[in-house]
Amino acid sequence: xxxxxxxxxxxxxxxxxxxxxxxxxxxxxxxxxxxxxxxxxxxxxxxxxxxxxxxxxxxxxxxxxxxxxxxxxxxxxxxxxxxxxxxxxxxxxxxxxxxxxxxxxxxxxxxxxxxxxxxxxxxxxxxxxxxxxxxxxx
Numbered sequence: 001x002x003x004x005x006x007x008x009x010x011x012x013x014x015x016x017x018x019x020x021x022x023x024x025x026x027x028x029x030x031x032x033x034x035x036x037x038x039x040x041x042x043x044x045x046x047x048x049x050x051x052x053x054x055x056x057x058x059x060x061x062x063x064x065x066x067x068x069x070x071x072x073x074x075x076x077x078x079x080x081x082x083x084x085x086x087x088x089x090x091x092x093x094x095x096x097x098x099x100x101x102x103x104x105x106x107x108x109x110x111x112x113x114x115x116x117x118x119x120x121x122x123x124x125x126x127x128x129x130x131x132x133x134x135x136x137x138x
């Protein structure tokens with residue numbers, strides 16, 4: 001009788017423990033990917049903040065960061081196209097669908113939200129008070 005109750009208890013508890021283990025792995029992976037997306041946005045904004053930077057420079061920096069982590073299917077947006085010479089801030093936003101970064105894909109609702117990070121930086125060499133003339137001296 002004791003042996004049978006142990007088998008039943010194991011049959012009930014084992015799936016719950018396995019589910020909890022997979023859940024912890026997914027949460028750890030999601031946190032790691034969030035950190036990578038944040039780094040990619042930061043690198044893109046840093047490239048975009050440099051004097052003479054183009055949107056292609058920001059995209060290349062994001063691509064390098066995301067590529068090193070093996071992440072694909074992300075999007076990058078920025079305000080660089082509409083910047084005026086006296087605008088002092090540039091931002092880069094990187095977004096990755098969760099199902100592209102999870103082990104379970106859409107099985108646990110992974111396609112329903114994105115992992116997103118936005119970084120804003122001050123543009124180098126821009127002085128909003130001078131009308132875009134000489135810029136800020138280092």
